[in-house]
Amino acid sequence: MRHAHRQGAHTLLVPSPAGPEAWGWQGRTLSRRSGDRWLRVVSQPLDKPTGHLWDGTTAAEAQLPRNIPRPRVLDMLDWTAGGHRYRAELSELVPWPVLQTGGPVLTDELDLPDIWWTELNEALTTLAAVPTTRQAVRQQWIDKNFPAYLDIPPVQITDWSRASPAASHRVFSSPQ
Known part of the structure; x- marks a missing residue:
């Protein structure tokens, strides 16, 4: 490579x-x-x-x-x-510094201005309206990994949708 x-x-x-x-x-x-x-x-x-x-x-x-x-x-x-x-x-090349290193899970609180969060939510709203056939998580993954890692029975997903700011507001909101 x-x-x-x-x-x-x-x-x-x-x-x-x-x-x-x-x-x-x-x-x-x-x-x-x-x-x-x-x-x-x-x-x-x-x-x-x-x-x-x-x-x-x-x-x-x-x-x-x-x-x-x-x-x-x-x-x-x-x-x-x-x-x-x-x-x-x-x-x-994105000229801004990396917000998180070492994996996909945030380990430190982000110190970002309110406009950053506003623009992220606007971009997510636009993105949520784009048609796609891609699927990030499949039922087969849930069936296998919920019992293995969470030690609970898998849930059956009945309503799949694209991510949206409304669904992720708890994660993507400006710190108060």
């Missing part, structure tokens, strides 16, 4: 990657700063089908409304080597 990442940077004519590596799902993605851009490389064995991990960034760029703040995809490159397909995605 490191070689593929350097190759992607070289072919897309951006500076050599620098700074900390950001590894993704099962080592299939590697992202790093490359000059004033962000370079993500994803890999997939040629004998496996591609899917959301492969197409997620480009699908989001094509399908999400422009008013949802996010880094824009600037260039993309696909190639094959050594039994794998690779995709390099060059995006704008």
Whole structure:
């Protein structure tokens, strides 16, 4: 992956990657700063089908409304080597500091201005209206993991929906 990442940077004519590596799902993605851009490389064995991990960034760029703040995809490159397909995605670099490191769960309280929370809720409202077939959590995962990790019977989900500010208000609200 490191070689593929350097190759992607070289072919897309951006500076050599620098700074900390950001590894993704099962080592299939590697992202790093490359000059004033962000370079993500994803890999997939040629004998496996591609899917959301492969197409997620480009699908989001094509399908999400422009008013949802996010880094824009600037260039993309696909190639094959050594039994794998690779995709390099060059995006704008987010110039702000990271709010959380070490995993997806916030461990420290965030000190952010009220406008940050307002803009997040506006973006979530817009995002919730975008049609999708993607599903972050499936019933099969709930059936397996509730008993294993929570030691309780799984709940049966009967009403699935996209995330929205109303559903996540308890999480995404300005601290008082």
